[in-house]
Amino acid sequence: MREMVVLGVRVSVPGNEVVVVLGEPGGDLVLPIVIGPREGAAIASAQAGLVPPRPLTHDLLVSILDRLGVRVLEVRVTRVLHGIFHAEVVLSGGAVVDARPSDAIAIALRAHCAVLCDESLLALAGVPVEDAGLDATEIAEAAGGGGTAGGRGAESPEVLEEFRAFLAGVEPEDFGEPGPPPKHEGEPGPERGPGRSDRGGTPGEGPTGEDAGGGAVPE
Numbered sequence: 001m002r003e004m005v006v007l008g009v010r011v012s013v014p015g016n017e018v019v020v021v022l023g024e025p026g027g028d029l030v031l032p033i034v035i036g037p038r039e040g041a042a043i044a045s046a047q048a049g050l051v052p053p054r055p056l057t058h059d060l061l062v063s064i065l066d067r068l069g070v071r072v073l074e075v076r077v078t079r080v081l082h083g084i085f086h087a088e089v090v091l092s093g094g095a096v097v098d099a100r101p102s103d104a105i106a107i108a109l110r111a112h113c114a115v116l117c118d119e120s121l122l123a124l125a126g127v128p129v130e131d132a133g134l135d136a137t138e139i140a141e142a143a144g145g146g147g148t149a150g151g152r153g154a155e156s157p158e159v160l161e162e163f164r165a166f167l168a169g170v171e172p173e174d175f176g177e178p179g180p181p182p183k184h185e186g187e188p189g190p191e192r193g194p195g196r197s198d199r200g201g202t203p204g205e206g207p208t209g210e211d212a213g214g215g216a217v218p219e
Contacts, residue, residue, distance in 0.1 A: 001076060001116040004031065006105060009044040020105060022077070022117060029126030031077070031117060033085055039102035046109035058106040065091070065111075072111035075104035078118050080125055 004022040007030065012019050018040035022031040035043075042058050055063060065072065071092040079086050087104040089097040099107075108115050 002027075002119055002122060004077075004115045004117050006043070006047065006109065006115060008047060009035075009040045020102060022105075022115065023129075024117075024122065024126070028129050029122055030129055031122060031126050033077075033101050035100075035102035039100075039106065042106040043102065043109065046106060058103065058110055062107060062110045070095075072107060072113050074114045074116055075099070075108045076116045076118070077101050077104070077121060079121055085125075 002024055005025055007021040007023045010019045010021060010032075011017070012032075012034075017034045018037050019032045020035050020040065020043055022033070024030070042056065045052070046058075052059065062072070073090045073092055076088045076090065077085060078088055085101045087099045087101040089099050089104050089107060091097065105115060
């Protein structure tokens with residue numbers, strides 16, 4: 001497992017996809033994962049240090065665990081299966097809970113714990129830093145600033161304002177996956193890689209789906 005830093009949430013061009021980008025400290029790869037707009041907002045707000053007037057879902061979950069005396073030790077992005085990324089939340093006492101990467105990352109930012117990525121997954125789905133429109137110094141700065149507990153530090157007001165404006169103009173269904181609709185209305189779709197579909201994807205064929213990476217992630 002490699003410890004990653006949360007570089008932030010971006011809106012990719014031209015697909016207008018919400019992407020969370022994980023970076024490998026000292027490495028030359030980043031892992032972009034397409035997520036839903038609500039999950040992107042949860043990650044961006046945690047990185048910016050924004051405190052909601054009332055607890056939102058991830059805040060509530062972390063608070064409940066804290067009251068129960070359970071700590072989140074780390075979260076892991078473990079694999080990509082049929083184009084979909086999978087993650088785990090590791091709790092004190094040895095419990096491991098299946099999760100979407102976006103939820104796991106949002107929890108990690110609030111619990112101030114490490115975000116890990118399987119090395120084979122990074123080799124499969126990672127994108128060279130330069131191809132993602134990023135600079136290696138951004139990863140170094142994020143790692144020096146605590147990585148998960150704010151990633152690059154708080155996002156700049158310009159980045160946050162751009163993201164808020166984007167969220168104001170889209171609906172969660174805009175990010176649905178091809179294929180069967182979700183079981184319940186409003187249920188978010190799978191997390192995937194930028195500019196991909198999940199039709200027929202397998203680990204051997206490369207990532208396709210909020211749980212798969214690949215493709216450039218322009219800022």
